[in-house]
Amino acid sequence: MTAFLSSLVFVVLAEMGDKTQLLAMAFATRYHWQTVMWGVFAATVLNHLLAVVVGNYITQIIPLSYVQIAAAASFIIFGLWTIRGDELNGEEKATGRSPFWTVAIAFFIAEMGDKTQLATIALAAQFNTILPVWLGTTSGMMVADAIGIVFGVVFGKRIPERAVKWFAAIVFIAFGVIGLYQSLPKYLLTTPTMVGGVAVMGILILLVARFGRDRETELDEA
Secondary structure, eight states: OHHHHHHHHHHHHHHTTOHHHHHHHHHHTTSOHHHHHHHHHHHHHHHHHHHHHHHHHGGGTSOHHHHHHHHHHHHHHHHHHHHHOOOOOSTTSOOSSOHHHHHHHHHHHHHTTOHHHHHHHHHHHHHTOSHHHHHHHHHHHHHHHHHHHIIIIISTTSSOHHHHHHHHHHHHHHHHHHHHHHHSOGGGOOHHHHHHHHHHHHHHHHHHHHHHHHHHHHHHHO
């Protein structure tokens, strides 16, 4: 149950402002919401199954402690990625297929290498299990994209996207920092090291936030 709930929450957070959530909003303006949800579901089931299998069996090759450190670090990266933000790059264009297959194929392609897929791999590696993580990440994807459809189509821009992104990013970074503290060798956790790490993290957050604002400005001017 812990693996399922953790996977669900982490993927919901990862999807906030993510490319695939933006796709859900875009498709919902053109197709029935039921078609969009079924397309998202089909793509997510297959994509995340591949991800959890990779994440589960990687521990047979790499020591678990190393995998846990990498997983914790990846959550920090997901947080920074969330601050940076995503944009659509044409995946929502029609492919000449039925609406269902258009949505499913676009989502499957967009999810390849996306942070929610990488989060699924990391979660499967961390919990060393397949089914609970697979069900949790798939459920999380459906919840997040349902939220995207509702707020994108029904409520529009009433809730600031930036506030949602920062909340998700802070949670990810916090879990990553906690994971590193629990996984790193104790001899590395000295006061200078931790102070330096906090300083580096703050600088990274500021730089990524600055980059995200600059990119948003460029997109608004384009």
